[in-house]
Amino acid sequence: MSSSPLVGSDRGLIDLAExxxxxxxxxxxxxxxxxxxxxxxxxxxxxVERPMPLASVAKVPLAxxxxxxxxxxxxxxxxxxxxxxxxxxxxxxxxxxxAHDATCSVADLMLMMLGLSDNAAAxxxxxxxxxxxxxxxxxxxxxxxxxxxxxMQPMYDYATAIAGHDFALATQLAVEGRRPGGRHVIxxxxxxxxxxxxxxxxVDLLERIWLDEVAKPEATAMVRRLMSKQVFTHRIAADLLxxxxxxxxxxxxxxxxRHEIAVIAHPxxxxxxxxxxxxxxxxRIQNDVDLAIAATAREVVEALASRRPPA
Numbered sequence: 001m002s003s004s005p006l007v008g009s010d011r012g013l014i015d016l017a018e019x020x021x022x023x024x025x026x027x028x029x030x031x032x033x034x035x036x037x038x039x040x041x042x043x044x045x046x047x048v049e050r051p052m053p054l055a056s057v058a059k060v061p062l063a064x065x066x067x068x069x070x071x072x073x074x075x076x077x078x079x080x081x082x083x084x085x086x087x088x089x090x091x092x093x094x095x096x097x098x099a100h101d102a103t104c105s106v107a108d109l110m111l112m113m114l115g116l117s118d119n120a121a122a123x124x125x126x127x128x129x130x131x132x133x134x135x136x137x138x139x140x141x142x143x144x145x146x147x148x149x150x151x152m153q154p155m156y157d158y159a160t161a162i163a164g165h166d167f168a169l170a171t172q173l174a175v176e177g178r179r180p181g182g183r184h185v186i187x188x189x190x191x192x193x194x195x196x197x198x199x200x201x202x203v204d205l206l207e208r209i210w211l212d213e214v215a216k217p218e219a220t221a222m223v224r225r226l227m228s229k230q231v232f233t234h235r236i237a238a239d240l241l242x243x244x245x246x247x248x249x250x251x252x253x254x255x256x257x258r259h260e261i262a263v264i265a266h267p268x269x270x271x272x273x274x275x276x277x278x279x280x281x282x283x284r285i286q287n288d289v290d291l292a293i294a295a296t297a298r299e300v301v302e303a304l305a306s307r308r309p310p311a
Contacts (some may be wrong), residue, residue: 004032004047009307013044016303020296021046028280029289034199035273035300038207038263042307044300045199051145051182052276053194054202055155055252056117057259061146061205063110063226065134066125067219070106077107081124089153094118114226114250119152126151131195141214145201149194155254158187171282174255188254202261202274210263210270224248227263234287235260236273238294240301256282258289264297268305273297 006021008014024031032052034045069075082103083095094116095102095109104112104121106128112121126134134148162177162185163170170186177185184190197205208214209223227248235258237247249262261274275293279286 004050007034007043007045007048009042009044013042013303013307016299017044017046020299023292023296024277024289027286027288027292029292030278030280031275031292032199032277033273033275033296034203035271035297035304036203036207037304037308038210038270038272040269040304040308042304044303048200049198051147051191051196051198051201052259052278053189053191053254053257054146054197054276055254055257055259056119056122056152057197057202057250057252057261057274057276058148058152058195059113059117059122060223060227060250060261061138061143061148062122062125062129062134063114063223064205064209064215064219065129065137066106066110067222068137068215069129070222071216071218075106075128077110078105080105081109083120083124088120089123089151090156091117091119091152094121096120110222111226111229114223115229115231117230117232117251123151123153141208143201143205143208143214146197146205147195149196150188155188155194158193159255162186167284168282171255171284175280175282186255189257199274199276202276203272206261206263206272206274210272224263234290235293236262236264236275236297238291239298240264240266240294252276256280258286258293260293262297264301266301266305269308271301271304273300 006017032047034048036043070077094112109121112118159170182191187193209220246265252259256279259276
């Protein structure tokens with residue numbers, strides 16, 4: 001299944017990428033990933049230039065642009081936004097799942113968006129800074145490998161336009177509706193219409209956030225802090241949780257997509273990683289894919305740490 005080129009800064013890292021490729025292939029998962037030690041530049045990955053629909057990973061670039069505008073005084077982070085119950089974007093967590101109208105500050109919408117992957121919070125922020133504005137700002141910052149094309153709600157609207165509200169049918173079409181060159185019958189899975197990014201683009205974004213090389217320093221600090229509050233630990237973090245490890249990440253999931261991007265700070269250094277996967281199976285729950293992401297993350301962090309020069 002996997003024909004994506006392997007990337008590694010040395011032969012051992014290339015071998016490690018091959019092991020990861022075989023792991024995902026055995027699970028019938030199309031996976032691309034990149035891990036980079038952001039202090040040494042050493043890398044390991046598979047298919048690192050391949051664009052993939054990002055699902056909720058797109059909330060990280062949105063957060064960065066909003067945080068930058070807050071830092072520049074163009075948006076008031078303390079201003080209050082009311083989200084009516086009958087107008088909110090769909091989602092299983094946060095304000096999306098509230099039964100009644102909710103009022104929240106812009107800064108706290110960012111916390112809900114990154115901490116709980118709240119779609120209603122994200123789309124309230126997209127009302128402040130449109131997808132086109134986010135996309136243009138990313139290009140201005142030299143992050144052209146990321147394309148932000150729509151809010152979060154259209155991700156679901158594109159699927160229901162094809163499959164109605166039948167989740168099983170939508171997932172079946174997610175598998176069977178693939179077309180050559182990344183095209184798809186569901187627009188939110190089509191690389192020409194969806195919000196997309198490659199593993200390299202995602203890791204470049206993380207590296208620049210962590211090194212304060214993009215936006216205002218107050219903005220990058222805010223994004224780092226909010227990403228560290230993500231409550232979901234079932235993917236990259238699952239095999240890395242420890243008292244001496246700090247992890248800041250953002251998951252993304254939609255139909256057959258299961259993603260996460262993160263920065264792992266450990267006693268030996270810092271690793272930025274993006275793992276983007278698309279399953280060939282239609283089961284709603286695929287814990288084995290999450291565990292494969294976790295195992296790959298642990299292996300690459302350990303491998304990159306072992307190659308750091310002595311202090």
